[in-house]
Amino acid sequence: MKYSGLIFANLFRKKLRLLLTIGSFAVALMLFGFLAVVKEAFSGGVSIAGADRLVVINRTSIIQPLPISYADKIMRIPGVKEITHDNWFGGVYQDERNFFPQFAIDVERQRQIYPEFAIPDEQWQAFKQDRQGAIAGAATAKRFGWKVGDRIPIKGTFLPGVWEFNLDGIYHGTRQADDETQFWFHWDMFEEKVPERYKGMVGWYTVRVENPDDSLKVAKAIDAEFSNSPYETHTDTEKAFAAGWVKQFGNIEFLILTIGGVVFFTLLLVTGNTMAIAVRERTNELAVLKAIGYSDRFVLLLVLTESLVIAAVGGGLGLILAKGFTLLGDPTHGLLPFFYLPGIAIVAGTMAALAIGIASGILPAVGAMRMRVVEALRRV
Amino acid sequence: MRVDGRNGNASLINVRGLDKKYYRGGEEIHVLQGLNLDVEQGEFIAFMGPSGSGKTTLLNLLGGLDVPSAGSITVAGDEITHMSRSKLTEWRARHVGFVFQMYNLIPVLTAFQNVELPLLLTKLSKAERRKHVEIALGVVGLSDRMHHYPRQLSGGQEQRVTIARAIVSDPTFLLCDEPTGDLDRKSADEIMELIGTLVKQYHKTVLMVTHDPVVAQRADYTLHLDKGALVESGAIAQAGGGGR
Structure with a gap:
């Protein structure tokens, strides 16, 4: 492009100012990336929740159990295809800070209900035959350096004692947002070891329906x-259940949108001011360009292009830094079920950066476009 | 050159009944009043007059940078006074070369890049543009400074780059607004020598505003702006009256 020399020469006119403006975009977009990571961590489960799955919990609260006998009754309800159940374990591995979710699962039906979790068949068969066996998510296994065959001691919290497990397999999510932090073991083992008052009870049921409609x-x-039974139920779609779970943490989305909005608005003011100063400093030069035959439209596009290049470079840098940060690993050590920058956030961030680039450049650009050469040259 | 408006429309530049009024603080200022001018190809004309007499206003009108309140300007058959703003911009690119008192080079571009600016608006290839720029810089004697930035050049050299930028696209005429106003005598002489060469050797038409009578002497004709009208002197005085 024959005008690139002119555009880049103008951009590099004040190197420190250019650096600071690009830096403003980079910091703002990096923060946007972090916020998007946190939002995804809280709400990612909602977006990928199975459309054909229902979660059945005790109507009082999820921490109240339901009888195991409900499984057969639920299976008889028209439209129900499959059912499985889980119990929350809540144990501690070595240190309380090493949090990861542990579930006592229904080994027979787990894979039918959750096909998105991929496990090699031989590992799954070994797990099925090992009452002390366990399956860990790839993220958790990586975090603690576990290998198949390792012995994993987990100290109970609301259940007494140290529970020893054999790691028989490691699962991987088949989608980017699948939770790879879980730890599964046999419900039968759980049932065998829990005190009498917990026997015959499950934490919740997950039901697969014939038709999502x-x-x-x-x-x-x-x-x-x-x-009207002693254990009334509350059933919701898995998506609604996940959304309700997220809501327990408060309105994360609103919080993130508010912070993001303030950051972008501040960025708009900073870059808008910078562009206005940059154009005002060059009034004379822009007037000369017009005098020698450059059109009003060219001058408008020149200023806007400069603004957009700053936005694209700064915004791109910020998003690359945010992505790089997520690739370094989850700094919360598993507190967040997902830790990645979703593609949609990268697209949204890029669009936001470009929109701010246009918004911050448009007023100075229009001013430069409308500027009358005679008056501009007289001001010098 | 004539200032009586009796030369028909055969000249390169025909100005007829040119009026320019400004309104400042509610007061009407009549800068130019019914001004006539005919300029032939290859003439070098200097405009003189006290501050505020309308010299620069006249130059701006001739260069299509401003529009008159009344009257017409025709250049090479094109009546520019009724052109739209965008048409005037295109017209300027083809027909006018500007030389300003303060040089007005883009400080972040080299001499070569500054001179190349008017050519970016044409369909010339990169190689063709390079050739034209090298020729223009050669004409002004700055072939060895083409990759210098304006800050690395003296005032006289900067003005030479401005002249190279003005001639590189071979415009119909050059408008020079106080081209030596910011230069010492030696540099001013060199610049006037260069402009004289453009007129004599390359048959360029040059209209120049100046305060300096020594500089004005270099022109073929000197016209004084008085009460909004042009009064001929210089060549007329020497020739005993009448136009060329």
Whole structure:
């Protein structure tokens, strides 16, 4: 492009100012990237939740259990295809800071209900035959350096004692947002070791329906089946359940949007001011360009292009830094189920940076476009 | 050159009944009043007059940078006074070369890049542009300074680069607004020598505003702006009256 020399020469006119403006974009977009990572960590489960899965919990609260006998009754409800159950374990591995979710699972039906978790068949078979066996998510295994065959001691919290597990397999998520931090072991073992008052009880059920369109109808039928019983149920789609879980942490999305909005608005003011100064300093030069035959439109596009180049370089740098940061690994050591910068956030960040680039450049650009050569030259 | 408006429309530049009024603080300032001028190809004309007499205003009108309140300007058959702003911009690129008192070079571009600016608007290839720029810088004697930035050049050299920028696209005429106003006598003489060469050797038409009578003497004609009208002197006085 024959005008690139002119554009870049103008950009590098004040190197420190250029550096600081690009830096403003980079810091703002890096922060945007971090916020997007946190938002994804909280709400990623909602977006990937199975459309054909329902979660059945105790109507009082998820920490109240449900009888194992409900499984057969739920299976008889029309529209239900499969069912499995889980119990929260909440143990500690070596140190309380080493948090990761542990579940006692229904080994027979786990894979049918959660096909998104991929495990080599031989590992799964070994796990099935090992009552003390366990399966860990790839993220958790990597975090603690576990290998298949390792012995994993986990200290109970609300259940007494140290529980020893054999790591029989490691699962991987088949999608980027799949949670790879979980730790599964046999519900039978859990049932065997828990005190009498917990026996015959599960934490929650996960139900797979025949037709996702019937999810609400099936959910109502399940809750109706157990109404007025000692253990009334509350059934929701997995998506709604995940969204409700996120809401327990407060309105994360609003918080993130507010912080992001303030950051971008400040960025707009800073870059808008910078561009205005940059154009004002060059009034004379822009007037000369017009005098020798450059059109008003060219001058408008010249100023806007400079603004956009700054936005693209600074914004791109910020997003690359944010992406690089996520690739270094989860600094919360597993507190967040997902830790990655989603592609949609990169696209949104790029669009936001370019939009700010245009918004900050448009007023000075229009001013330069409308500037009358005679008046501009007279001012010098 | 004539200032009586009786030369028909055969000249390169025909100015007829040119009026320019300004309004400042509610007061009307009549800068130019019914001004006539005919300029032939290859003439070198100097405009003189006290500050505020309208010299620069006249130059701006002739260069299509400003529009008159009344009257017409025709250059090489094109009546520019009724052109739209965008048409005037295109017209300037083809027909006018500007030389300013303060040089007005882009400080972040080299001499070569500054001179190349008007050519970027043409369809010339990069190689063709390079050839034209090298020729223009050669004409002004700055072939060895083409990769210098304005800050690395003296005032006289900067003005030479401005002249090279003005001639590189071979415009119909050059407008010079106090081209030596910011230079010492020696540099001013060199610049006037160069402008004289452009007129004599390359048959360029040059219209120049100056305060300096010594500089004005270099022109074929000196016209004084008085009460918004042009009064001929210089060549007329020497020739005993009448136009060339």
